[in-house]
Amino acid sequence: MRRKPIYYVILLIITVALSFISHGNDIGIDIGNDSASIEEQNNTGNANPIESTSKESGQKNNYVELGQLKVHFIDVGQADSILIQNNEKTMLIDAGNNADSDDVVTYIKSQNIEKLDYVVGTHPHEDHIGGLDAVIESFDIGVIYMPKATSTTKTFEDVLHAIAKKSMKVTTPIPGTTVNFGEASFTILAPNSDNYKETNNYSIVIKLEHGNNSFLFTGDAEDVSEKEMIERGYDLTADVLKVGHHGSSSSTTQEFLTKVNPKYAVICVGKDNKYGHPHRETMELLNKKSIKIYRTDESGTIIAVSDGEAITFEETLK
Numbered sequence: 001m002r003r004k005p006i007y008y009v010i011l012l013i014i015t016v017a018l019s020f021i022s023h024g025n026d027i028g029i030d031i032g033n034d035s036a037s038i039e040e041q042n043n044t045g046n047a048n049p050i051e052s053t054s055k056e057s058g059q060k061n062n063y064v065e066l067g068q069l070k071v072h073f074i075d076v077g078q079a080d081s082i083l084i085q086n087n088e089k090t091m092l093i094d095a096g097n098n099a100d101s102d103d104v105v106t107y108i109k110s111q112n113i114e115k116l117d118y119v120v121g122t123h124p125h126e127d128h129i130g131g132l133d134a135v136i137e138s139f140d141i142g143v144i145y146m147p148k149a150t151s152t153t154k155t156f157e158d159v160l161h162a163i164a165k166k167s168m169k170v171t172t173p174i175p176g177t178t179v180n181f182g183e184a185s186f187t188i189l190a191p192n193s194d195n196y197k198e199t200n201n202y203s204i205v206i207k208l209e210h211g212n213n214s215f216l217f218t219g220d221a222e223d224v225s226e227k228e229m230i231e232r233g234y235d236l237t238a239d240v241l242k243v244g245h246h247g248s249s250s251s252t253t254q255e256f257l258t259k260v261n262p263k264y265a266v267i268c269v270g271k272d273n274k275y276g277h278p279h280r281e282t283m284e285l286l287n288k289k290s291i292k293i294y295r296t297d298e299s300g301t302i303i304a305v306s307d308g309e310a311i312t313f314e315e316t317l318k
């Protein structure tokens with residue numbers, strides 16, 4: 001029986017297709033075995049692991065190994081000071097009260113840091129920018145972020161003077177901006193208005209992402225700012241929440257906490273402070289959601305370490 005030529009053409013197409021599929025499998029195995037060279041690229045900074053981890057789908061990336069990201073919640077009593085390190089990049093969010101200047105500078109130096117790539121003064125209250133002038137004078141500084149909020153205090157003037165003495169400029173943060181930070185990246189989420197009654201709401205809010213781990217630093221942002229961030233539709237989810245305003249009930253609304261949905265909460269607070277921080281209402285909200293709480297008044301300086309997949313906590317007083 002004679003076959004039609006079309007029969008041979010179809011047979012040829014099937015044969016070629018089968019050979020391609022088998023080659024495809026081979027290529028897949030090769031990539032899997034080649035993870036060492038991919039890691040090497042990351043170490044030299046030629047590849048951006050943030051880009052290659054699928055943020056949208058939240059899928060885990062099994063072949064990119066990230067270095068450590070360290071977040072130090074420095075114990076400065078009833079005040080904030082947070083030092084962040086990743087892959088030679090450094091950031092300081094707030095610098096405690098005036099009286100904490102030496103402690104903050106000494107702590108940063110103890111980490112062998114000479115340059116702070118990013119310095120953030122969340123808002124012009126003394127318990128956040130008090131030690132900032134000493135920090136600016138003691139280290140090489142990259143970018144200084146401060147909100148468009150002024151104050152007539154000597155503390156605030158001291159900070160502006162220290163900045164001017166170095167011929168530096170203050171950068172006003174623009175919400176929605178994302179900046180690469182070593183193997184991590186951070187996004188500015190607030191302030192979203194120019195005019196607030198309460199200075200706390202000018203607080204710069206930053207979300208830091210490292211692989212599949214994320215941190216939300218809220219300064220003293222209160223309910224008004226939290227509502228704006230929700231209305232803006234930002235992705236507020238984070239593994240670690242630096243609880244706003246030292247655990248005051250003026251921050252951490254139920255709605256905001258639901259959006260952030262953290263596993264861990266860190267409260268920067270002084271022992272027996274005159275404000276009664278952290279407030280009972282805030283503690284109840286956190287406990288109801290079974291969020292693990294760390295407090296600087298109980299644990300001293302708290303160091304959170306992320307490898308991009310898991311976060312571990314070191315408490316210096318325990």
Ligand SMILES: [Zn+2]
Pocket residue numbers: 079080125127128220245246
């Ligand atoms: Zn404060």
